[in-house]
Amino acid sequence: MSTRRDLRVVRSGGYVIHVDVCEEVSLDCAREIHKLYYSIKSELSNQITEVVPGVSSIAIHYDPRKVSGESLARRIRDLWLWCRDVDVEDLYRSRKFTIPVVYGGEFGPDLQFIAAWSKLAEDEVVRIHSSRRYTVITLGFTPGFVYMGEVDPSIAAPRLETPRVKIPAGSVGVAGKMTGVYGLESPGGWRLVGRTPLTMFDYRRNPPIPISPGDEVYFKPIDAADFSKLLGIFVGDYSG
Amino acid sequence: MGSLRVEYIAGLATVQDLGRDGYRALGVPVSGALDKLSAVYANALAGNKPRSAVIEVFGAISLKLLSDAVVAVTGGYPRVFVDNVEVKSWMPVLCSRGSVLKVSPSGIGRIHYIAVSGGVVCEEVLGSRSTYVRGGMGCLGRPLKVGDVFEVPPIDVGYVWSRVADLRPPSDLVEKHVKPESSTLLRATEGVHSHLLEDLGTLLKSEYVVTAESDRMGYRLDGPPLASARKLGRLPSVPTDRGYVQVPPDGKPIVLMSDAQTTGGYAVALHVLPRDVDYLAQLSPGRRVRFELVDAGSADEEVSKYLGELERPVLQREELEYWG
Numbered sequence: 001m002s003t004r005r006d007l008r009v010v011r012s013g014g015y016v017i018h019v020d021v022c023e024e025v026s027l028d029c030a031r032e033i034h035k036l037y038y039s040i041k042s043e044l045s046n047q048i049t050e051v052v053p054g055v056s057s058i059a060i061h062y063d064p065r066k067v068s069g070e071s072l073a074r075r076i077r078d079l080w081l082w083c084r085d086v087d088v089e090d091l092y093r094s095r096k097f098t099i100p101v102v103y104g105g106e107f108g109p110d111l112q113f114i115a116a117w118s119k120l121a122e123d124e125v126v127r128i129h130s131s132r133r134y135t136v137i138t139l140g141f142t143p144g145f146v147y148m149g150e151v152d153p154s155i156a157a158p159r160l161e162t163p164r165v166k167i168p169a170g171s172v173g174v175a176g177k178m179t180g181v182y183g184l185e186s187p188g189g190w191r192l193v194g195r196t197p198l199t200m201f202d203y204r205r206n207p208p209i210p211i212s213p214g215d216e217v218y219f220k221p222i223d224a225a226d227f228s229k230l231l232g233i234f235v236g237d238y239s240g
Numbered sequence: 241m242g243s244l245r246v247e248y249i250a251g252l253a254t255v256q257d258l259g260r261d262g263y264r265a266l267g268v269p270v271s272g273a274l275d276k277l278s279a280v281y282a283n284a285l286a287g288n289k290p291r292s293a294v295i296e297v298f299g300a301i302s303l304k305l306l307s308d309a310v311v312a313v314t315g316g317y318p319r320v321f322v323d324n325v326e327v328k329s330w331m332p333v334l335c336s337r338g339s340v341l342k343v344s345p346s347g348i349g350r351i352h353y354i355a356v357s358g359g360v361v362c363e364e365v366l367g368s369r370s371t372y373v374r375g376g377m378g379c380l381g382r383p384l385k386v387g388d389v390f391e392v393p394p395i396d397v398g399y400v401w402s403r404v405a406d407l408r409p410p411s412d413l414v415e416k417h418v419k420p421e422s423s424t425l426l427r428a429t430e431g432v433h434s435h436l437l438e439d440l441g442t443l444l445k446s447e448y449v450v451t452a453e454s455d456r457m458g459y460r461l462d463g464p465p466l467a468s469a470r471k472l473g474r475l476p477s478v479p480t481d482r483g484y485v486q487v488p489p490d491g492k493p494i495v496l497m498s499d500a501q502t503t504g505g506y507a508v509a510l511h512v513l514p515r516d517v518d519y520l521a522q523l524s525p526g527r528r529v530r531f532e533l534v535d536a537g538s539a540d541e542e543v544s545k546y547l548g549e550l551e552r553p554v555l556q557r558e559e560l561e562y563w564g
Contacts, residue, residue, distance in 0.1 A: 015543050204365070
């Protein structure tokens with residue numbers, strides 16, 4: 001696996017420390033990032049202003065008036081050595097979320113493409129996509145966008161060459177090994193397999209999305225009639 | 241409650257404060273004023289706290305003040321009129337109820353900030369009134385339009401005026417906003433992917449021009465392209481922030497601004513220091529910039545000064561002249 005190598009630490013802009021954990025995006029890599037992410041949150045929270053996990057790296061924001069970037073970078077390296085042998089499952093809150101999805105048709109305009117790409121029937125692609133347990137890798141890109149992995153290699157189609165200008169909130173997409181849900185309407189280049197009626201991101205709540213890195217996500221196929229019934233239910237209030 | 245009403249807009253006007261820090265891990269852009277120094281000085285000159293909400297204007301706006309107010313307009317050399325009489329920018333101005341405040345561009349600079357004593361009151365989302373238009377959140381969740389009315393808290397305007405009338409911002413800061421240099425120097429540290437860009441030297445040696453494709457998400461620059469960016473193509477997304485210099489495969493740099501997405505898959509060549517992002521924000525299309533690499537230690541030092549100044553703007557008191 002590509003994750004066991006030395007950390008690359010970059011001090012950026014006078015208030016960010018960037019830690020490059022691995023070179024390729026994978027669930028193994030995500031687990032290494034989560035170890036560091038949750039360890040930083042529990043051990044260094046009084047020395048930093050924000051910690052942002054990515055898909056293969058982490059950004060740590062700090063106030064240089066309170067801590068020097070040099071000493072913080074050192075503490076992060078020490079913490080990395082310490083947390084490498086921690087069992088990541090002990091750090092997770094291990095929450096489970098079920099996300100109902102209408103697959104195909106206008107809800108998943110790329111299901112047909114993925115079926116052709118994988119040489120499988122559309123039903124089979126739906127079965128494969130919805131029969132896995134996914135782990136949340138991170139959130140980001142736009143408010144409430146959830147990156148999850150890993151997708152079964154047989155349906156891991158590449159992203160669109162030209163991104164769409166507008167994708168409806170709740171759209172579920174595939175991009176290589178990752179699957180994701182768009183929290184808000186936005187542009188995007190993932191292959192869309194379906195859409196959830198749940199409200200994934202509601203900025204009037206705090207937190208506006210209850211999902212965290214390491215949580216488990218299951219997709220449940222539903223039909224268009226269920227879609228109207230479930231429309232607008234907050235993801236944190238839906239129990240499947 | 242005092243209040244104000246939008247009478248005219250040409251361009252884009254939104255309510256902003258210093259942004260919504262703390263939610264990057266959920267994908268929420270920080271938003272906030274593009275030129276934070278101008279925003280905090282507008283507030284200070286109007287007797288407000290640094291994080292009070294101000295109106296950010298690309299273009300021109302006209303506001304009717306429905307109560308007495310102390311107003312300050314800052315940013316890239318705005319022209320300011322109260323009831324059609326021109327007054328100075330970067331100065332507190334006492335306006336009486338019913339007066340009309342007009343702010344228009346002078347051709348120098350790009351963004352104007354209007355602070356009204358007491359601050360603009362509107363919906364706070366995740367600890368900030370900054371408007372993030374793409375996400376429909378913060379304040380009105382959209383740009384201002386004619387007819388919008390904002391509440392301003394009831395305050396003793398006479399008392400505010402007695403405290404701020406003789407306050408003046410540092411002259412070098414004002415100078416920088418009203419007379420930009422022919423080429424603005426942007427100090428930057430290395431970025432996350434500097435080590436992957438073998439022609440980073442091109443970026444550091446050349447002059448780049450601000451293009452018209454520049455908005456609250458990012459400023460696109462034109463100049464010698466970085467050929468190595470094409471070879472790199474798409475990289476695993478990294479967390480990004482204001483001031484990150486991204487280089488997409490066409491090799492032309494984009495400096496991310498306040499509404500930028502929180503992760504990005506393009507090579508990050510440099511990270512421009514926050515103070516210099518404020519100055520960049522004010523550059524109109526056609527203006528030129530150069531990058532200068534600074535080390536991590538001096539970047540920490542400069543950012544410390546900058547954050548201190550955002551919290552406590554440096555104001556001097558001027559001897560007022562009395563007539564008669």
